[in-house]
Amino acid sequence: MSQSERSARPSTMRQQLTDHGLQLAYCRDCRRHLPFGSARCGECGRLTEHLAGVSGRGRVTSWTVVHRVMVPSFPLRPPYVVALIVLDEGPTVPGAVPDVGPGDLQIGDVVQLLPRGGDQPLLMFERGGSRG
């Protein structure tokens, strides 16, 4: 088992978002990452108990600007941009994109997961990043 691959049971957001980046459930037989909150491989149908790291690179499939809704303990104050991002590995995750202003992000933009820092699980991305 590599450093970025480990047992997924029990699994919490805090465990899946580590200093090494985001870890998602992983089917070792099909070499596939699974969406957060899923443990069954869509290819072979087997349940998996393993997590594996992802590159953190992805592409924006949609976005919104949060203006007036508060998410408790989230450090950004409205307005801030949240995108839905298809990771290079396949699964989709939501993530805030704090470095872009309202209206600046486009569907199709490439984004990269930012290092976490601190104890609070935060999914924040920056625009750009090289495609692997």
Next chain:
Amino acid sequence: MPSRGRATIVGVSEVGLAPDAQTTALSLRARAVAEAMTEAGMALMDVDGLFVAKGGDMQPGERPVEELAEFLQVHPQATGLTTAGGCGPAMLIEQAAAAIEAGDCEVAVVAYASTQASSRSRKPGGQPPDANRFVGHLERAAGLPVPIGPAAFAATRHMEEFGTTAEQMASVAVAARHWSSRNPAALRRDLITVENVLDSPMICEPLHRLDICLVTDGAGAVVLTSPNRSHGHHGSVEVLGTGQAHGHTSVHHADDLVRSVAGESSSRALARAAVALDDVDLLQVYDAFTIMPIVLLEDLGVCDKGEGGPFVASGATMPGGRWPMNTQGGGLAHAHPGVYGIFQVVEAVRQLRHVCGDRQVPEVEIALCHASGGGAFTGSQASLVLGRVS
């Protein structure tokens, strides 16, 4: 004429839409059941099936079915509880009809209540991501409010893929007020314009305050019984067909943000009813956000994929249009205590009874109620085809 339906609706109620800090969801739910049973001409002791839809403001540990049974001193022999949100009541009507058909119960009540406005447990656009839900942690980590965030993602994507405009989305809210202005029970009855919607505060781009359903208290109940027992009952409505389909509950599991499984659900309901979509006279289509009926109308086949924006802007769902929709004002203008599905059925039953006064759609014989739920609106779907007993 022998009944075509699997079960018959003989009583409906809606109560407690105005905020009342002195009440509780349990007492509102009980009031709704009592009023619906009175309307059905039955006694509470007749209830032998009890089905409750769970709302977002229920507490962990709450036992909504058992506590309601105890409160009313009834002893059901068939029960059900849904956690699917908006489409829960339609799913429960399917369960109740099946229980009646199987002989498990004879008089079933489906109920929902919430005091989310009085208790200030919900704000426009929804609640904070729920840490009790596994995926709530992911949404919190991303700063994504739910369910408005996923709805905004769908709206942005629909605009990108199909050229849908903010004005077209706003026209859904405008049409809702044209209907609600004719409904004395609706909580927002003033007519509004597209400009009013676009000038209202932006909540979660591209959704404005007036693109979002109301946050209200309220309770509703529907009484079902067997076609035999309802024979000769004045104002009964047949449950002709039911269907459900489930996509996903989290937006990051969606294969497609602008295509739901609503068509699978409604096709099943229409096929069971042996009714064609063109035979439908009245639509009830869930409208927690203005983008929602646009996507759902496409997926139900009422208009082509991508044409939902121009379709609603054409006035087709307004009074006098071919597809009268949400004739009580819907969740955008009538009420929205968190789970609106029960009120869709209440209104459809009243329309099918031809008792809706100024907002009555002429000669309604068949109604299609369609609700979505479960967090991301392209997720869980449930449909009911209801028919007037001639």
